[in-house]
Amino acid sequence: DIQLTQSPSFLSASVGDRVTITCRASQGISSYLAWYQQKPGKAPKLLIYAASTLQSGVPSRFSGSGSGTEFTLTISSLQPEDFATYYCQQLNSYLPLTFGGGTKVEIK
Amino acid sequence: QVQLVQSGAEVKKPGASVKVSCKASGYTFTSYGISWVRQAPGQGLEWMGWISAYNGNTNYAQKLQGRVTMTTDTSTSTAYMELRSLRSDDTAVYYCARGIAAAGLYYMDVWGKGTTVTVSS
Numbered sequence: 001d002i003q004l005t006q007s008p009s010f011l012s013a014s015v016g017d018r019v020t021i022t023c024r025a026s027q028g029i030s031s032y033l034a035w036y037q038q039k040p041g042k043a044p045k046l047l048i049y050a051a052s053t054l055q056s057g058v059p060s061r062f063s064g065s066g067s068g069t070e071f072t073l074t075i076s077s078l079q080p081e082d083f084a085t086y087y088c089q090q091l092n093s094y095l096p097l098t099f100g101g102g103t104k105v106e107i108k
Numbered sequence: 109q110v111q112l113v114q115s116g117a118e119v120k121k122p123g124a125s126v127k128v129s130c131k132a133s134g135y136t137f138t139s140y141g142i143s144w145v146r147q148a149p150g151q152g153l154e155w156m157g158w159i160s161a162y163n164g165n166t167n168y169a170q171k172l173q174g175r176v177t178m179t180t181d182t183s184t185s186t187a188y189m190e191l192r193s194l195r196s197d198d199t200a201v202y203y204c205a206r207g208i209a210a211a212g213l214y215y216m217d218v219w220g221k222g223t224t225v226t227v228s229s
Contacts, residue, residue, distance in 0.1 A: 001170070034215045036153075043203055043219035044145075044153065050213060087153055093214035096169055097143070099153040 002026050002090050004100035012108040019075040021103045023088035028068045032091040035064055035073045038102075039084045048073065049091065075105075083107055110134040112204050112220035119226045120194050127190040128223045130204030137185035138162045141207030143216050144178060144189045146200040154200075158207050158214065159187065194227045201225075 003026040013019050031051035036044040046055045048064035061076045075082055088100040115129040143158040157168035159178040166178050177190045187204055202223045205216035
């Protein structure tokens with residue numbers, strides 16, 4: 001199975017900060033990657049799929065990039081509602097759709 | 109609007125089975141798939157598998173092969189996930205999510221609110 005390693009697992013940031021989260025795949029997955037946001041007690045929410053395609057309704061401060069084995073999620077200016085846990089997921093339908101371990105973004 | 113409504117919380121004894129339902133509305137059920145994802149208390153997300161609502165094809169996580177069965181009832185636009193031989197480490201919130209498949213890529217764009225399954229003697 002493909003392993004996804006997210007870093008950091010925890011980060012502390014302030015409102016207005018630029019935040020970058022990395023997801024590394026154990027083998028190349030082309031652009032088959034999604035990012036989800038999850039708040040406590042809530043279901044995950046799709047932010048980005050196909051590595052860089054913004055899901056409808058998601059603010060443009062979120063962006064994704066990368067291909068192969070290294071991917072990033074960037075929040076250009078962190079807002080109060082962005083404090084949450086973020087997960088990457090590989091999307092190749094012929095393989096297990098594994099998730100990364102998550103990155104918790106907290107208020108500094 | 110597109111919505112997935114899941115069945116209520118369950119408490120089961122070790123060795124029992126649980127069947128969680130996920131009723132879809134607001135879209136053509138057979139044009140999408142349904143994935144199931146679970147989250148143990150304080151832990152990350154674990155993909156369990158998916159089912160095509162179009163033809164019933166399934167793809168299960170290897171870890172759960174033999175214990176999990178995913179089905180759909182197209183007459184009621186409802187998906188089901190049955191997990192057998194429950195253990196304490198199956199205690200989790202179970203989510204269904206609408207799956208979109210395109211060009212070998214599969215992602216989940218709408219999620220249910222989750223069903224808590226507790227396994228305890």
